Amino acid sequence: MKLAKLVSSLGNFEPQGSLEIAISGIADDSRLVQPGNLFVAIKGLTVDSHNNIPQALLNGAAAVLGERKAQDLEFGSVPYIRVKDSRSALGVLASTWYGNPSHKLKVIGVTGTEGKTTTCSLIYHILKTAGKRVGLISTINAKIADELIDTGLHVTNPEALPLQELLAKMVENNCEYAVLETTSIGLHQGRVSGVEYTVGTLTNFAQDHLDYHRTMEAYREAKAMLFKRVDSAVLNKDDESFEYYQNQLSKETKLISYGLHKNADVKGENLEFSALGTKFSIYSQGQSTEIESRLLGEYNVSNMLAASASCFVLGLDWSQIKPGLETFETPEGRMERIDEGQNFGVLVDFAHSPNALEKVLRVLRQLLPADKKIIAVYGSAGERDATKRPAMGKAARHANVTIFTADDPRREEVVDIIAQMEEGARKVGVMHVGRQDLLLHPDKSVYVIEPNRTNAISLALENAREGDTVAILGKGHEKSLAVKGEEVPWSDQEVIRKILRRLVAN
Template structure:
């Protein structure tokens, strides 16, 4: 399906500039009809026969790297400077949206691998990674060779690759999908971030299904307003054009109708008032039980995933898989076979007499949800360790502070990924929210800049029956400081303390 981008290419390992220039929205001068077999926006990846796409990025302009691209063998440049027909001796093609052209062209050169695949996209503020894992588990239970791409990594038939972004760049995705096709993959599920949609990283992908999990404040440092953030998320639903496809939205989210209105294919909902619901939910200390009610029948569920937020994630996975024709008993089997998700309410169990949970929650809504889930399984004091990332939306910091005070009994405010900002100033922003909500330092919380020290202090404070929730970084095995990126894993720090005590 190519309607969203207004043009498409037949599968090709090579393409000519005239073929590209004949498409709507692309202009070129009287350049020789050169062929190219590779396209990239990264000048370091240019090879002989490449078309270099010069993109105005957040911090750099690809036009500054045209000389390097030429030296490495680029045959032409695509960019968005009007009336430019040549640069550095190379033909220059104009496109209003070079990123979109990059994506569609990269997939065409890769043979349009998603054309014969069922591709499921998952968007939302929270729950994307967990939903991807759940859908992948169901697909595996169904016996379908599958791939999963997202924050937790890129997995193709069990082979895992590290994830530099929630959604890779367009040319990387084209290569990943081609590899998946070569390995016989028939179904793929992927996280689709708002950044990826705005930057057209998913251009060229034919989505058969889409899930909307929820939307709360995040990434306003990039999008500016919640309205713009929402508008980017909705674009995923607009891309699902296959009449055999399905879109799925969280009926409990106040923005659900916006996604329903954007859908061009059959639409399902999940949640308290949705097509797929959970009844008689029982939250245990090590499992969750509920009755699954769907348009395809009812079934009892027992899952190792804890918390009401995970019940919601499960319902979203059920709805999209059911909508794609997966039998209900297969769906249930896939859910129950998934025992844990890395860094998502992950239980650190070394036979200690208190609980340690590590979670990725890094928004106020995410923090509220995991604190609620932690409270349900905590018989003693709920101790929280958390922080906020630097060079990101500052307005959510006091909100997270307020959420931390309300949801925990005592919290340690510490560094997350401060990046280029002063860790102390970030913590001051968080503290404003805590104090505005009535919190007192030393009585309700304390501030420890060093994350290792903060985790150690929280664990030292814990008594029998208490629960220590370490939030913000989840699966991450690094910390980004002003001096650079270092190895850091909350789970490793906790286990090392337990071993040494």
């Protein structure tokens, strides 16, 4: 592709040198540059790859795009294109390079603090069950034509180049729809700047990612970027953020609301919960549809309403939506049951924010008899929003026993993270006990400290009794623990199954 054609969709840019040269590909990592590539230099949070332009040129870069003034850089005799925002430009360039695949798809973007992956998976399953050709890109993986594609560790929104490559693969496989989990960081960093969305769906808005956004206002504004570029917006009328996001919509954007407690376009009513799932009615446009789902809890009803409203706005009717809702299985690491023949329940969930923890633990309390225990195991991530750690500790009041442990500590010490969680736990009356005493206070919520996650899970399972529920929280589907700069292979599910098999055998 000629450089002139590639950059033509950027809008404002300052070129230096000829644009009538052939480009063999795009790279944003100087180490991966191939001869003939356009190298996109990005100023990141910790690394400024403008400093790596010489390495890119040595590897054969045919042109460079960046933000700095040309006179401040060494780019030899190759063309240089200056833009205001390299990250955002990369998203547009990646789309152009792969033939603008999102223009040939109906893209449903789902954002929110919690419930994104479940809602994306629900929309995908509803569409597929209705006979539609659909692809999915979520925190867990990508799905295209029955192929599962690994998107990497700790990745929700892939970077612009792999994202557009996945969308192009959907087009190649004749997909009509693409469901894309869309994060505030992905929006803010321009990873999705080349994506044309048809529908934008919000699950909810609560505290998270303040290590990146710094303030709740900046976090909220980042998510709002999605709704300024969609044909239809699906918003949660139960959420305090509803009015704010409603006000971000253009006059041309169609709004459909959903909710449980307020008068919404798509409303959930008559909820009945059991350990086997949930029964409820969806009421919309004077029509009531009865649903029996295997998902647990009110928050999952909200996720189902979000998915239903998203499919409804795409033109599906309730006879097409209902089968998808009723046959949907929970995604990996989302209220996932683990059964090795033990006489107590074990669940794995990705809940890793104060709000998500409280929701999961409240659901379990609602479903369990009063004389049965909830034993929770969770931590808080290192080098991430430290202000939420006391609130994470407060969530322990909803369990009988909580074991504070490691969850991606990165370069922080696990005991230091736990100490901050303890502050919150103590403020709400959760008592610290030794591991040998964790069952001696049946009338109180207690917590135990065990920094080693394997040992914490083992301690929880060994102390569970018939009818209790053990909730292993925070990691969900993830396959590594981030420790001291390394990604250590990890799976909550594998660790749990290994311990359970030993306990059942004995």
